[in-house]
Amino acid sequence: MNKVININFQGRILPIEEMAYETLKQYIESLRIYFANEEGRDEIINDIECRIAELCEDRLKKGTVCIAVGDIDLIIASIGRPADFEAQDGFEASGSQSQQSTTQNTNNQSYSNFDTTGQKPKRLFRDEQNKVLGGVCSGIANYFGVEPLLIRVLWFFLIGVNILGYLILWIAVPSSSVKEVGGVRKRLFRDLDNKIIGGVAGGLSKYFGIQVWIIRILFLIPFIRFMVNFKHMHLLQFWDAPDFPNLFDITFSPGAVFVYIVLWLVLPEAKTSADKLEMVGEKVDLNSIKNTIQNDMEGFSKRAQSWGSDLYNRNKGANESNHEGTASTINNDATYRSSEKRKGFLYYIGRIITLCIKGFVYFILAIVGISLLAALFGIGAAATALLPLRKFLLEDGAQTWSVIGAILLFIWVPIIGIVTAIIRKIAGLKKANVWVRSSFWALWVVGWVMLFYFGSSLGNSFSRHNVPAEQSIALTNPKLDFLEITAAPKMKYYENHWFQIEPFQGFSDEDTVFVRNLRIRIVQSLNDSFQVKIVKLSNGKTVQNANELARKINFEITQQDSLLYLDKGIGINKIDKFRNQHIIMTIAVPIGKRIKITNKGWSQTNVNINGRGMRMGTIDRISSDENWYDEWNEPWDNESYQFEKGVEYKMTKSGLEKIKRADDFDSNDSSDELGGDNPTELQKELKELKEQRLQLQKELDKPAKKTANIELGEAKSLNKVKKAASRLTDLHWVLDRFSY
Amino acid sequence: MDIQNTQSQMRKGVLEFCILSIIQQGEVYPSDIVEKMKLANLHILEGTLYPLLTRLKNAGLLNYRWVESISGPPRKYFVMTEEGKAAFGVLLQTWNEMATAVDQLTSPRTNITEPTTEVVS
Numbered sequence: 001m002n003k004v005i006n007i008n009f010q011g012r013i014l015p016i017e018e019m020a021y022e023t024l025k026q027y028i029e030s031l032r033i034y035f036a037n038e039e040g041r042d043e044i045i046n047d048i049e050c051r052i053a054e055l056c057e058d059r060l061k062k063g064t065v066c067i068a069v070g071d072i073d074l075i076i077a078s079i080g081r082p083a084d085f086e087a088q089d090g091f092e093a094s095g096s097q098s099q100q101s102t103t104q105n106t107n108n109q110s111y112s113n114f115d116t117t118g119q120k121p122k123r124l125f126r127d128e129q130n131k132v133l134g135g136v137c138s139g140i141a142n143y144f145g146v147e148p149l150l151i152r153v154l155w156f157f158l159i160g161v162n163i164l165g166y167l168i169l170w171i172a173v174p175s176s177s178v179k180e181v182g183g184v185r186k187r188l189f190r191d192l193d194n195k196i197i198g199g200v201a202g203g204l205s206k207y208f209g210i211q212v213w214i215i216r217i218l219f220l221i222p223f224i225r226f227m228v229n230f231k232h233m234h235l236l237q238f239w240d241a242p243d244f245p246n247l248f249d250i251t252f253s254p255g256a257v258f259v260y261i262v263l264w265l266v267l268p269e270a271k272t273s274a275d276k277l278e279m280v281g282e283k284v285d286l287n288s289i290k291n292t293i294q295n296d297m298e299g300f301s302k303r304a305q306s307w308g309s310d311l312y313n314r315n316k317g318a319n320e321s322n323h324e325g326t327a328s329t330i331n332n333d334a335t336y337r338s339s340e341k342r343k344g345f346l347y348y349i350g351r352i353i354t355l356c357i358k359g360f361v362y363f364i365l366a367i368v369g370i371s372l373l374a375a376l377f378g379i380g381a382a383a384t385a386l387l388p389l390r391k392f393l394l395e396d397g398a399q400t401w402s403v404i405g406a407i408l409l410f411i412w413v414p415i416i417g418i419v420t421a422i423i424r425k426i427a428g429l430k431k432a433n434v435w436v437r438s439s440f441w442a443l444w445v446v447g448w449v450m451l452f453y454f455g456s457s458l459g460n461s462f463s464r465h466n467v468p469a470e471q472s473i474a475l476t477n478p479k480l481d482f483l484e485i486t487a488a489p490k491m492k493y494y495e496n497h498w499f500q501i502e503p504f505q506g507f508s509d510e511d512t513v514f515v516r517n518l519r520i521r522i523v524q525s526l527n528d529s530f531q532v533k534i535v536k537l538s539n540g541k542t543v544q545n546a547n548e549l550a551r552k553i554n555f556e557i558t559q560q561d562s563l564l565y566l567d568k569g570i571g572i573n574k575i576d577k578f579r580n581q582h583i584i585m586t587i588a589v590p591i592g593k594r595i596k597i598t599n600k601g602w603s604q605t606n607v608n609i610n611g612r613g614m615r616m617g618t619i620d621r622i623s624s625d626e627n628w629y630d631e632w633n634e635p636w637d638n639e640s641y642q643f644e645k646g647v648e649y650k651m652t653k654s655g656l657e658k659i660k661r662a663d664d665f666d667s668n669d670s671s672d673e674l675g676g677d678n679p680t681e682l683q684k685e686l687k688e689l690k691e692q693r694l695q696l697q698k699e700l701d702k703p704a705k706k707t708a709n710i711e712l713g714e715a716k717s718l719n720k721v722k723k724a725a726s727r728l729t730d731l732h733w734v735l736d737r738f739s740y
Numbered sequence: 741m742d743i744q745n746t747q748s749q750m751r752k753g754v755l756e757f758c759i760l761s762i763i764q765q766g767e768v769y770p771s772d773i774v775e776k777m778k779l780a781n782l783h784i785l786e787g788t789l790y791p792l793l794t795r796l797k798n799a800g801l802l803n804y805r806w807v808e809s810i811s812g813p814p815r816k817y818f819v820m821t822e823e824g825k826a827a828f829g830v831l832l833q834t835w836n837e838m839a840t841a842v843d844q845l846t847s848p849r850t851n852i853t854e855p856t857t858e859v860v861s
Contacts, residue, residue: 011813031787040794047790047816051771057812080785 004066010046010053015066023072024052027081034082048079147351150359154366190269199269373418380411391574395461402454409447413440462539462580466546470533470586473557475564478529482648482680483589485520485564486598517570517582518555522595524651525588532557532564532587539580546579553581589651594659596648686728693724757835758782759792760820760828763802767819793818801827 003018016024031048035041055075056067064071141148191202196216205212384407394400417440525531536553540546558565566585572578589595649656758780762773770789777784796802801824806814820828 035791038791038794040798044791044794047770047794048787050813050816051786051790054771054812054815061811078786080787082787084785085788 002068009056010050012053012057014053014056014060016056016072017066017068020067020069020072023069023076027072027076030082034085051079146358147355150355150362153359154363192269373415376411376415380407380415383407383411391577392572393578394458395577399454399457399461402450402457405450406447406454409443410451411447413443413447417444461541461577464540464543464546466536466538466540466543466550468535468537468550470535473532473534475530475532476559478531480530480562481592482562482594482596483530483564483587484562484596484598485566485587517580518566519582519584520597521584521586522649522656523586523588524655525590528590530587530589530593532585534583534585537580537582537584549576549579549581552576553583555583589649589656591651591653594648594650595656596646598646689724689728693728696724754835755784756792756796757831759789760796760801760824760831763818763820764825764828767805767807767817769807769815769817796824800824 004015005018005021006013006015007021008014028045028049031045032041035044038044052075055078056071059067059071137151138148141151144151189203189206190199191206192199193202195202201215202212204215391400394403534555534557536550536555538546538550538553540549553570554567555570556565556567570581570583572581587595648659650659651657758777759773762768762776768776770786770793773789774784774786793802797804797818800821802818803821804816804818807817809815
């Protein structure tokens with residue numbers, strides 16, 4: 001049952017089925033787009049419309065009641081679709097009809113993947129016949145000539161990556177049963193008529209039927225963000241660091257430049273008018289996407305069911321044949337069937353085995369490929385992100401340029417090349433032309449050259465050592481019996497690794513970064529006073545250069561009673577650069593005295609006590625140049641005594657010994673959570689707590705300024721006071737015990 | 741070498757000449773042109789014919805006339821202008837020269853596989 005409407009078409013009244021009318025309308029629209037740039041296009045369209053009307057009337061005269069879809073299809077076929085015009089470009093001699101018939105009947109064949117004539121490049125289509133969801137998997141399977149099941153399994157394994165990819169392919173890949181009205185199908189092109197750089201944004205906007213400026217803004221967002229956020233005004237840093245690790249997050253924003261370049265290389269230009277037509281194609285707006293998905297989902301459960309029952313039947317068939325094979329309860333009719341089935345069973349077994357092997361191989365290959373690409377991408381991104389720090393390491397001029405070149409050419413060029421090649425392969429486009437490919441290779445080779453140059457020149461910069469000189473640090477009262485070594489306060493500093501370059505945040509002085517190249521050695525002192533000595537070491541291009549750099553190392557050591565404050569790192573500025581400046585600090589502890597290295601602030605600094613502080617026996621160990629470097633380079637951790645930070649040690653004749661905690665003397669004592677180690681410490685803590693309590697009480701007495709938080713604040717302070725008080729009593733108790 | 745491309749180039753080259761030679765015989769309706777060409781074993785889509793006619797008309801080689809039809813609105817018939825006739829003369833001469841030349845070059849061999857020679861017939 002079809003609705004018939006009457007239309008006035010070029011002066012003729014035509015009864016036409018509604019569906020046919022829609023088809024006709026779309027066909028004429030497609031012509032309009034096709035002839036858009038033609039001079040006198042209205043006239044052409046008009047003429048064609050006249051002709052269509054005439055042909056329709058002919059049909060009506062022959063006795064047809066109304067124009068049906070079939071009639072319209074015939075008429076359209078005789079006049080031709082835009083795709084045919086382009087393919088035919090002229091007319092055909094029937095002599096070569098057999099050869100040409102493929103193009104003539106494009107409407108039937110253009111979407112078949114089984115085009116074995118080889119005349120047309122293979123293209124990726126979604127397979128509507130064998131689909132489960134959107135037909136993407138079976139389309140890919142078709143394309144590579146493998147089982148769809150294989151692709152589905154692979155797809156399932158990589159599901160995290162692929163949901164987005166599936167959606168994109170679903171939308172972008174034409175379906176094999178695209179209703180081909182006027183040969184309209186949609187493909188992504190670069191729109192050269194509307195281009196600013198490469199026409200990518202133009203093509204995208206045509207494809208999605210939205211304004212071109214929307215796409216442009218989407219591409220520009222990272223730049224806008226980048227411009228607004230001055231912290232990220234680094235050369236070549238396209239994304240914010242936190243965004244980066246998520247590789248799947250390359251939407252329009254973070255990797256826009258990357259996406260743009262890839263699209264630029266991958267997408268063909270819309271050269272012919274047929275291309276331009278395809279570029280606009282059927283409207284892909286939200287509605288049509290929704291429709292596609294809805295339609296597909298409706299059929300989904302059915303298909304899934306049939307797929308499932310199909311599998312079930314296969315299995316059942318296989319089992320049955322197995323069963324029947326062993327038991328000989330077969331009648332004549334069943335003999336035939338079982339032999340059929342047995343063949344089927346073996347067939348399926350064989351097939352499953354091949355599939356498994358194939359699947360495994362493909363899986364491994366895919367994993368290897370993806371991880372290689374990801375690793376390359378990671379290195380590239382990390383290197384790019386570290387570029388702003390180059391001034392602290394690299395000399396200006398050739399070295400800097402070679403590293404930038406190496407990053408761009410050695411890492412990013414192959415990434416873009418590989419990604420492009422993959423997409424081209426998948427999209428069935430032919431390979432990029434020889435020039436593009438060879439220039440890619442050439443750029444990569446240049447990248448290698450730059451990498452080597454960079455490596456050797458950087459190596460050269462580090463090639464020499466300074467002449468080490470030991471330097472004594474005078475202590476104000478070296479005879480004290482306890483030394484605590486701690487990091488200088490009020491320094492904001494990132495701490496993650498033993499060796500680390502970090503921008504020095506929180507300070508206005510951004511010309512300095514800090515490296516934490518410090519090792520502490522503890523040895524036994526020969527006399528009864530503490531001694532501290534440091535050796536500054538550095539590499540450089542020449543020995544003089546290295547000496548100079550070592551001399552410039554500014555490492556503050558300040559003493560305050562028994563506290564020794566050390567800088568947390570060695571400052572590196574942009575002029576002197578990082579040349580592996582490092583410091584070995586030797587602390588000589590007299591026998592019977594105690595030492596502690598706090599773990600606050602610089603937990604990663606290497607503290608080393610060779611041979612429990614007994615090695616060499618003395619601090620005065622000026623050795624030859626290279627020995628200091630050996631000292632630095634040898635794996636201290638292996639042979640060294642496991643020194644715990646934040647714990648007090650006592651130097652004895654046989655080396656350092658951990659001082660046992662107070663509670664260890666008396667196992668009945670349960671006050672170990674107080675952490676008090678000795679009376680002096682506890683007394684200090686007591687004093688501190690008293691002060692704290694005073695302060696808190698003062699705070700409480702103060703009239704609250706803000707009315708809103710009074711109660712809360714009061715409650716908090718009260719709590720604090722309570723806690724402090726309880727701790728005070730505890731401490732008193734412990735103290736009493738000690739003094740006793 | 742892309743054979744198909746060459747073939748289509750050849751056809752494209754003579755297409756306008758063929759159409760002009762049909763119109764030159766007298767006033768004609770576009771679908772009649774298609775019919776006549778079909779009889780000569782040449783297939784052209786109306787969709788390609790109309791733009792070509794419009795182009796030739798805009799170039800001044802053709803003109804059209806509205807002819808009343810038995811049923812429905814008048815139909816557009818194409819005729820050749822004087823200018824068109826002159827142009828056709830030039831094309832014809834060129835064609836004859838070309839055809840002779842090609843014949844001469846291909847004659848020692850059997851030319852069954854050469855599709856363009858069929859156009860001459």
